[in-house]
Amino acid sequence: MTFYPWQTEIWQQLIPARQNLPHALLLQGRKGVGKLDFARALAQGLLCEAPQPSGTGCGQCLACNWLAQGNHPDFRSIEPEALADNGDEGESKGKKASRQILIEQIRELAGLVNLSTHRNGMRVVLIHPAEAMNASAANALLKTLEEPPPHTLIILISHHAQSLLPTVRSRCRKLDFAVPPLEQSMNWLREQGVADPMPLLAQAGHAPLAALALAGDDSQEARRGFLNQLARPQTLDPISLAEKSEKMDQARMVRWLQQWMYDLVGWRLGGEIRYQPDFAAEIHALAPRVRLSQALEYQKELLTAQKNVHHPLNAQLLLEQLLLSYMQSMD
């Protein structure tokens, strides 16, 4: 496990200071830039018995093997039960599992204080994503940060650091993970076998791992079909489109609608297309028909839909309603 090319600078700041690391780090930045993989690489580098000159783990020693098998006694990864272990782009495993990090999960940390570490080394705890902690979990963590367990590094990973408790944030050293320069992301994605990375990067807000995840899923064709219908509101049939889309991921469809509206309004007001350069012609043609005040109301409606998307709702009805509102925001 290693860090990504665009993370070299942050890595090189941390590793020489490994003897003097703070008790807690906050890795902050948008989803899909590789914060979680960086944190895992850092954990391995710190726990490894024979680290490489670069500070990464050797991949050979007992500690590295334990980490690879997920049973290193001095490593903990705390995340919501509902998050599948598939990196920064973790999606829901099931509807029943909790989407929050609960207080019991944080309390487990306090218990670590009384345990000695393997060969008197360090202990590393990842909390991912930190904004998933509910209020009681966050308060329990605050207590832990006020009296940190010895030889322990707590790494918080957050896609929305502004929603963390300010008192938690202020007890961490913050590391900013920016979106890499476009060229670097394009090159990296090509190395991963993505032939045409630009449209995927645009959809992913230029976050390379999020773009890679899009390349690997089967949603692109459905997306094109969906956007083609949005591009022709005069012939759009909300009921049949909602019916056809019933089995699709609701969160994803709301995101497509949000990005589509963002680009329509963005083109109309500022002449910029951010998410759908592959639909530029359609957006140019449609943008003059956007009723701006309705469109702004509609964007609020989409934001509410996005917030509620994980609550059990009638998916088909919701999408029908969203498509109707969409049509009403066009001339």
Ligand SMILES: [Zn+2]
């Ligand atoms: Zn090792």
